[in-house]
Each structure stands twice: as structure tokens, then as C-alpha cells.
Amino acid sequence: MPRWSCAMGHQAEADSEEGLVSKVPEHMRQEYGTEISRERILRKLREGE
Secondary structure: OOEEEOOOOOEEEOOOHHHHHHHHHHHHHHHHOOOOOHHHHHHHHHHOO
């Protein structure tokens, strides 16, 4: 199961990378008022960050 965490430690999980790609931008907008690209999310997931 793919997992992602932001610099502040928020954890997100989804059944697929695409599921995370839809969750992460919403978190970043709501919590930090910033945008993150689909490509950056996928790159971080594949790097294991």
C-alpha cells in the first residue's frame, strides 16, 4: 500500500499511487496553502520518501 508523509509528519495511505495523487494535493492546499504537482508526488513515492 503506497504511503506518503509531509514534512510535518502527516501520513496518507491509499490503495494505489493514483489514490495518493488525489489525496496529497488536497492536504497540501488545506494545511499549507500550497500546491504540489502530480509529478512531484510520484517522484517522492518512487524515491521512498
